[in-house]
Amino acid sequence: MATEPQRRLNGRTSSRQQLGARSEELAARVLTSRGYRIAARNVRYPVGELDLVAWDGDTLCFVEVRATSSSQWGGGLASITPDKRRRLIRAARWYLARGAEPPREVRFDVVAIQWDVPASPTSELVQGAFTAD
Template identity: 40%
Template sequence: MSTRDKRLGDWGEQKAAQHLLEKGYQIVARNFRWARGEIDIVAQKANMLVFVEVKTASSINMGDPSTWVTPKKQSQIAQVAQKFLFDYAITDQDCRFDVIGVLKTASSYRLQHIENAFWLHQNE
């Protein structure tokens, strides 16, 4: 990943975290890493633990960032989420997977928050 892409991704994650805070979420963790991948943001609202994948683009020509979370990526995120729950001994917790797409334009940005973007299947 180029330095420019990394900066854009970090910028998008910051905008996503800011959005979540404004919507009443508490940020539990950012960039939780495990050998199999990473979860950009772990947030909590009421009794719901939310694993958030953030996708950022700088051009509409790249397509909608929220569509970039492929089934393979969903499976990877679900595995990392299970590791997070195990590491922090979290049991009997309602969880969901959200995607936040951020499109940066020359003078502003557009953010799309998709709640329940995908589900953790028992065989993951």
């Protein structure tokens, strides 16, 4: 179900895509260090994409990874627009519709990665960053 990003420009992965891939890898490490179990990465549907899908105990978490190079505009969390939330919720519904058994709980988390200092990025996990209501 999970796929790796394959978008390329002139045979090369763009720097933005490289930053996204590095950020998603770092986010997965942050989550596993906190006890999450990664179920899927880069799940794409016609209605949207899910960066990471992970279990936190009995809760299925749809995790959006946001990478920024500074906090000047409010950081990664502030960059999630209402339209982006709608796309994430739609993609999560597609994911759930294809599962064997519905989870007890579902949650939308965000991992914001800030790359102010490239050798030492900071991360923030926001559990329950928004709801599907």
